[in-house]
Amino acid sequence: xxxxxxxxxxxxxxxxxxxxxxxxxxxxxxxxxxxxxxxxxxxxxxxxxxxxxxxxxxxxxxxxxxxxxxxxxxxxxxxxxxxxxxxxxxxxxxxxxxxxxxxxxxxxxxxxxxxxxxxxxxxxxxxxxxxxxxxxxxxxxx
Numbered sequence: 608x609x610x611x612x613x614x615x616x617x618x619x620x621x622x623x624x625x626x627x628x629x630x631x632x633x634x635x636x637x638x639x640x641x642x643x644x645x646x647x648x649x650x651x652x653x654x655x656x657x658x659x660x661x662x663x664x665x666x667x668x669x670x671x672x673x674x675x676x677x678x679x680x681x682x683x684x685x686x687x688x689x690x691x692x693x694x695x696x697x698x699x700x701x702x703x704x705x706x707x708x709x710x711x712x713x714x715x716x717x718x719x720x721x722x723x724x725x726x727x728x729x730x731x732x733x734x735x736x737x738x739x740x741x742x743x744x745x746x747x748x749x
Contacts, residue, residue, distance in 0.1 A: 673707060
């Protein structure tokens with residue numbers, strides 16, 4: 608066979624492998640509630656620890672950035688509570704809801720940031736559209 612034919616076959620094979628390597632995990636997570644929960648747990652734990660690399664991996668594998676725990680907490684809530692600004696910024700860039708409220712404390716990410724005096728995170732949340740704030744707080748962090 609001509610070398611170009613081999614090169615084209617090789618490219619198609621590599622492309623097929625890459626497509627399946629990314630689509631199959633995403634499809635499996637989307638279709639299986641247990642895998643979805645396990646993948647979300649990885650996201651939540653990574654956000655708690657401030658592990659930006661694992662947060663990115665989880666989001667890129669198909670976990671919904673706004674996936675909530677049984678108590679309504681999100682990865683953004685965990686990152687804001689623990690003071691992980693880079694994780695907060697990444698999640699906001701991926702369309703995390705800055706106004707999500709957990710169902711246990713009825714608290715938003717900005718509530719958690721305020722409790723911890725995390726002004727840089729409060730500012731990021733306000734700039735992203737957080738509305739659960741009083742105007743004194745907005746002026747303080749703006």
